[in-house]
Amino acid sequence: MGYENKSFDLRGQICPSTLLTALKKINERKVQLKEGLILEFKVDNRDAINTIPESATRMGYRFDVEKLHGFYKIKIYK
Amino acid sequence: MGNETGGEQEKLYNYLKKKIDHLLEVLGTKPLNPDELDVESILSIDPIGIIAESFDQILEHLNETNEELVIAKEEISAIFNSVGVGILVIDKFCRVHSFNSRLCEMLETDEKPIYSLNFAEIFPTEIRENHCNDSSYKENFKEFHNVAIKNKYFDIKIVPLKKQQGTTNFFIISFNDVTDKVHSELMFQQIYDNANDMIIGLDTDGVIKNMNSAARLILGCSDDELIGKNISSILAEDYSSILPFELKEIVSDSCTKNVEMKLVDQQGSEIYVDGSFFRGKLNASQTGVLGILRDITDKKIVEKELERERELLSVTLKSINDGVITVNNNCQVIMVNKMAEEMLAVSSSEVENVMLEKILNFSEINQLPLCRMGPKKYFTSRGYDPNSRFCLTLRNKEGSDYKVDVFITPLIGRNSNIIGGVVVLKDITDYLRIQEELLNSSKMEALSIMARGIAHDYNNILTAIMSNVSLAKLKAESESVEKVLKNAENAVINAKNLTTQLSTFAKEGVLAKEVVSLKDFLKSVCDFTLSGSSCYYNVHCTKNVSYVEVDKSRLSQVINNLLVNAMQAMPDGGKIGVDCKDIDVDEDTTLPLQRGHYVKISVVDEGKGIPESLQNKIFDPFFTTKEDGTGLGLATSYSIINKHGGHIAVDSIVGAGTAFHIYLPAKKDDYGYRTKMDSHKIQKYHKKVLLMDDNESVLESTSELLRELGVNVDAVRSGEKAVEKFAEALRNGEPYDLLILDITMPGGFGGKKVFKEITKIDPKAKCVISSGFTSDELIKNYKKYGFYSYLHKPYALRELNKLLMHI
Numbered sequence: 001m002g003y004e005n006k007s008f009d010l011r012g013q014i015c016p017s018t019l020l021t022a023l024k025k026i027n028e029r030k031v032q033l034k035e036g037l038i039l040e041f042k043v044d045n046r047d048a049i050n051t052i053p054e055s056a057t058r059m060g061y062r063f064d065v066e067k068l069h070g071f072y073k074i075k076i077y078k
Numbered sequence: 079m080g081n082e083t084g085g086e087q088e089k090l091y092n093y094l095k096k097k098i099d100h101l102l103e104v105l106g107t108k109p110l111n112p113d114e115l116d117v118e119s120i121l122s123i124d125p126i127g128i129i130a131e132s133f134d135q136i137l138e139h140l141n142e143t144n145e146e147l148v149i150a151k152e153e154i155s156a157i158f159n160s161v162g163v164g165i166l167v168i169d170k171f172c173r174v175h176s177f178n179s180r181l182c183e184m185l186e187t188d189e190k191p192i193y194s195l196n197f198a199e200i201f202p203t204e205i206r207e208n209h210c211n212d213s214s215y216k217e218n219f220k221e222f223h224n225v226a227i228k229n230k231y232f233d234i235k236i237v238p239l240k241k242q243q244g245t246t247n248f249f250i251i252s253f254n255d256v257t258d259k260v261h262s263e264l265m266f267q268q269i270y271d272n273a274n275d276m277i278i279g280l281d282t283d284g285v286i287k288n289m290n291s292a293a294r295l296i297l298g299c300s301d302d303e304l305i306g307k308n309i310s311s312i313l314a315e316d317y318s319s320i321l322p323f324e325l326k327e328i329v330s331d332s333c334t335k336n337v338e339m340k341l342v343d344q345q346g347s348e349i350y351v352d353g354s355f356f357r358g359k360l361n362a363s364q365t366g367v368l369g370i371l372r373d374i375t376d377k378k379i380v381e382k383e384l385e386r387e388r389e390l391l392s393v394t395l396k397s398i399n400d401g402v403i404t405v406n407n408n409c410q411v412i413m414v415n416k417m418a419e420e421m422l423a424v425s426s427s428e429v430e431n432v433m434l435e436k437i438l439n440f441s442e443i444n445q446l447p448l449c450r451m452g453p454k455k456y457f458t459s460r461g462y463d464p465n466s467r468f469c470l471t472l473r474n475k476e477g478s479d480y481k482v483d484v485f486i487t488p489l490i491g492r493n494s495n496i497i498g499g500v501v502v503l504k505d506i507t508d509y510l511r512i513q514e515e516l517l518n519s520s521k522m523e524a525l526s527i528m529a530r531g532i533a534h535d536y537n538n539i540l541t542a543i544m545s546n547v548s549l550a551k552l553k554a555e556s557e558s559v560e561k562v563l564k565n566a567e568n569a570v571i572n573a574k575n576l577t578t579q580l581s582t583f584a585k586e587g588v589l590a591k592e593v594v595s596l597k598d599f600l601k602s603v604c605d606f607t608l609s610g611s612s613c614y615y616n617v618h619c620t621k622n623v624s625y626v627e628v629d630k631s632r633l634s635q636v637i638n639n640l641l642v643n644a645m646q647a648m649p650d651g652g653k654i655g656v657d658c659k660d661i662d663v664d665e666d667t668t669l670p671l672q673r674g675h676y677v678k679i680s681v682v683d684e685g686k687g688i689p690e691s692l693q694n695k696i697f698d699p700f701f702t703t704k705e706d707g708t709g710l711g712l713a714t715s716y717s718i719i720n721k722h723g724g725h726i727a728v729d730s731i732v733g734a735g736t737a738f739h740i741y742l743p744a745k746k747d748d749y750g751y752r753t754k755m756d757s758h759k760i761q762k763y764h765k766k767v768l769l770m771d772d773n774e775s776v777l778e779s780t781s782e783l784l785r786e787l788g789v790n791v792d793a794v795r796s797g798e799k800a801v802e803k804f805a806e807a808l809r810n811g812e813p814y815d816l817l818i819l820d821i822t823m824p825g826g827f828g829g830k831k832v833f834k835e836i837t838k839i840d841p842k843a844k845c846v847i848s849s850g851f852t853s854d855e856l857i858k859n860y861k862k863y864g865f866y867s868y869l870h871k872p873y874a875l876r877e878l879n880k881l882l883m884h885i
Contacts, residue, residue: 016123017114019107024123027131051107058106059132060139 007040010048011071018048023055026076033061038077044070052076091117094126101129105136164232164253166192167239175248184255185228224260231260275353276371279360282326284309287360296351296373298343314340314348325355325367332357339371350378401482401503404489409434409449412498421482421503423475434501439473446501448486453499457488469506480507533577534822537850538773540577541872544570545779548875552786572606574872575634577850590858591627591722593745596658596677603634604656607641612651613683615641619658624677624744628722636715636726640681640738643711646704647685647736655682660744671725675744680737687732696728762788763882765815766807769793770800770832771848772823780818780873787875787882797827801835808840815885818869821849821856830856830863837864846881848873 008025010018022041029037041052049072053063056076064075098120099109115125158165164181168174174193182189219237232253239248270277276293280286286304289297297304297312304312328335334356341349351371358368395402401418405411411429414437419425422437429437435449448456456462467485474480483504491497547570551563597619604615637656644654661678663671688696695701697716702709719726723743730736767789771777777793784791792807792814794800800819807813817836819829833845847856848869860868867881 014113015116016119016125017110019102019110020115020119020123020125020128023128023132027128027135030131030135047108047111051102054107055105055132058139059135060142 005038005040005075007042009042011042011044013045018043018045019051019055022048022052022074022076026056026059026061033076033078036078038075041074041076042068043072043074048072049074087117091120094120098125098129101126105129105132162254164255166251166253168249168251170247170249181253184230184232184253224256230255230257232256273370274372276351276369276373278309278369278371279358279366280309280325280355280369281360281364281366282329284325287364287366293371296343296349297341298345298347303344312341312343314342328355328367329357329365337369337371338374348375349373350375401505403434403437403501403503404498405434405448405453405501406498407453407496409452409499411437418503421474421505422472438470440470446484446486448499448501453488454496456486457496457499480505481510482506534850536577537574537871538776540570540574541773542775542779544574544872544874545776545783549779549782549786552875570872571874572602575602575606575631590629590631592630593625593627594630594633595625596623596679599630599633600637600656600658600679603637604641604654606634607638608645608654611645613645613648613654614651615654615656617656617658620660623658624660624675624746626677626722626742627745628742629718632718633722636718636740637679637681639711639715640740643738644681644683644685644736647683647687652684656680657682661741663741669725669727669741671741672723675746676724676741677744679740679742681740682735682737684735687734687736688728688730689732690730693728693730697726763885764788764790765882765885766790766812767792768800768803768807768814768817770797770818770823770829771795771820773820776820776871780878783873783875783878787878789882796825797823797832797835800832801839804836804843805839813840813843815844816866816881817843817845818848819845820871821847833863833865844885 006025006029008022010021013021018041022043025039025041026033029039033039041048043049043052049065052074053065056063061076061078063077064073066073066075095110095115098115102109115123119125158176158178159180161178161180164178164184166174166177166181177192179189182192185192219235222234222236224231225234233256234254235252237250237252239250241247270290273290273292276296277290278286278293279288285306285308289304294301294304324335327333334354336352336354338350338352341351343349350373352374353369353371355367355369357365360366360368395413395415396417398415398417401421402413402415403411403418404413410431410433414422414424414426414429422439424437433449435445438446447459447461451459464487467483470482470484471479472482483506485502485504487500487502488496489498489500544567547563547566551560551567554560554563597617600619601617604617608615641654648654657678657680659678661676662674663669663676664673692703697712698709699713700709701713716726719740719742725741727739727741728736729739765788767784769777769780769784769791771780771793772795774795777795781791781793792803794803800817804814804817817832819832821829823829823832829845829847829849833847836843836845844866845864846867846869847860847863847865848871849857850871856863856865857868857870860866869877869881
């Protein structure tokens with residue numbers, strides 16, 4: 001698939017949880033992630049900054065958290 | 079239904095939410111917030127499915143990780159076991175956690191024992207104290223070198239193993255077996271320290287960087303006295319040295335230089351060393367020049383001694399007056415000394431290895447048994463006598479023969495075996511000649527003894543004649559008869575002179591000096607010698623020339639000899655001048671004479687002269703240019719004049735003539751000179767004289783003479799009779815006034831003994847000793863023996879007269 005960033009904007013989402021949404025996205029794209037895909041999640045949920053990276057790490061992914069204006073950008077990649 | 083259903087739905091929903099949270103926790107994350115998930119979302123998003131899939135990924139991830147770990151572990155294990163060092167991992171309680179097989183090999187044990195190893199036991203104190211139970215042990219690793227464990231040496235490195243959190247639970251200890259290195263270092267150190275040879279390290283400028291104990295000992299320096307000094311400070315000046323630029327060459331070209339040098343130790347003594355310099359390490363980081371040098375001073379001393387001995391031998395051989403030839407067992411020449419070279423007219427270089435017989439130039443066909451048999455056989459043969467010498471005649475390069483005395487002795491090698499021979503040649507030509515001369519001189523001796531005997535007899539006869547003639551002269555009645563008798567008297571005197579000369583011929587001995595007036599004396603000798611020769615002579619003395627005190631017969635011998643030489647120089651006749659004058663010798667003189675007054679007598683001829691080259695040889699004994707000469711005439715003359723305290727010199731020009739000058743000490747006055755005047759007063763003496771002689775005619779004639787002089791004479795013919803008569807006369811109160819005693823009497827009872835006996839009787843007796851020999855000891859020292867006076871036979875009247883006059 002190549003190196004591309006798939007971006008998801010999860011700002012303002014309370015329900016369903018940002019975490020679950022993100023996890024789902026990650027699961028769906030686990031093959032691409034292996035091949036080099038980088039997923040971006042824009043969140044404004046403070047919990048999500050911890051929970052998403054924690055889970056992703058357990059699953060063997062690496063992450064970046066970037067603080068931007070009023071929101072955070074979380075990058076997930078293999 | 080509604081509530082229940084609703085209630086149950088809610089229960090389910092809550093149960094689901096609770097489990098989802100449970101799962102999220104297991105997942106390792108926070109549970110959801112209450113509003114994060116509603117029923118709709120649950121159904122649409124499928125949270126459990128998501129979580130399940132997440133677990134799936136987690137597991138997958140874990141598996142991957144595990145695989146990686148396994149691989150890593152295998153890698154580590156491979157490295158762990160294959161690495162060249164021994165590795166031990168211990169925990170912070172010093173318990174063995176793990177180790178590699180290498181360690182087992184290094185410590186030479188199996189695996190099991192390692193576990194039970196007590197850290198504390200194995201490692202040296204220092205390590206133990208530092209690390210065991212040291213939980214506060216910090217970051218850095220520590221290294222320990224040359225740790226001794228179980229007869230081996232290890233370099234040990236201890237590294238703390240940190241976990242991610244920063245705590246240290248384990249220590250990794252690496253062991254590097256450096257035993258070989260340590261051993262070779264030890265070995266080097268042992269060699270370095272125990273070597274007898276000096277080992278010094280220099281940098282390329284020649285500065286001494288290190289030296290072993292042997293070097294210190296040899297150079298006599300304390301520990302580091304010379305470290306830092308330049309090697310040139312211990313080099314002796316006159317010896318070749320390694321200069322700094324040569325040192326650089328050694329390093330750059332990595333070449334080895336062999337040297338022999340002279341060093342000076344700290345006490346100032348000189349040491350000879352030899353060895354080599356080569357490139358080497360001065361220390362871990364610096365390369366320089368190493369030198370290994372051996373003290374060869376002793377060897378050098380031995381070498382010098384050997385050289386000196388060789389030199390000594392060479393010089394000795396050179397100065398030996400005999401020819402020395404050494405030959406090897408094949409009778410080939412090994413060495414000839416200088417004398418042999420001259421004798422055989424060869425040079426040492428051309429005779430090396432030449433057969434001996436080839437260089438001995440025999441005059442007749444001859445062969446040395448040495449050459450015929452070879453040294454080995456010869457020296458062990460029966461015929462060889464180590465003390466034997468034999469004579470050979472060789473011919474020299476001028477073609478004339480000369481005789482050599484040959485002495486052969488074996489050359490013995492170090493193992494006492496015969497390795498050749500030594501031939502010594504002694505040129506005995508001169509020796510033989512001298513023997514011949516000695517033979518001649520003993521003949522002369524015999525002749526002179528015979529001459530003495532004859533002279534003695536003649537003297538006696540002459541005495542008789544003299545006395546009778548004198549008597550007759552006294553009784554002569556006419557002048558003409560008197561004159562004739564005077565001539566006869568003179569003839570007898572001459573005859574007496576002749577016999578005197580005959581008797582003193584070739585005899586040294588005591589001089590009987592008397593004061594002589596030269597003019598008459600010289601004239602008389604000239605008359606005697608030159609009468610009948612073809613030469614004419616002229617005797618000239620300056621007026622009032624001094625007297626000399628000389629042994630008349632000896633001086634006449636000298637003058638006679640010179641005159642004869644002068645005659646022989648002018649075989650066809652010529653003039654011989656005899657001059658006599660006073661001369662003063664002062665300090666500046668070149669003559670070998672003391673300061674004083676002398677009389678110079680010169681005998682001059684006009685003969686062929688003596689070449690200058692021979693002039694200083696003519697006084698040598700046995701030197702003669704005459705075919706039948708003895709070579710003794712001038713030698714004896716020289717000796718006689720010398721004994722008188724004078725000197726004889728020659729002055730000659732070839733073709734012009736020769737002059738001999740005799741210098742004799744002058745007598746200050748004429749005291750002692752018996753003038754003829756005195757003795758002419760003949761008187762009558764009324765004295766009593768006892769005359770003793772063994773010769774009848776002497777007794778008779780002398781008695782007559784004495785009676786003419788008015789003397790009462792008693793004549794006896796033996797010593798015993800003399801004593802008897804003397805005693806008798808004394809007893810009778812008519813003692814003798816004078817006794818005349820002949821020295822030689824048959825039976826040995828001669829004058830001396832008689833005198834002894836007589837003086838026993840009367841110590842005051844006046845005895846006159848008489849003899850036909852002027853050189854008799856008794857005559858010369860008559861006073862010392864106690865005699866009143868002496869008389870020469872034959873007795874002349876005037877002498878007797880004089881004697882009687884003075885009693």
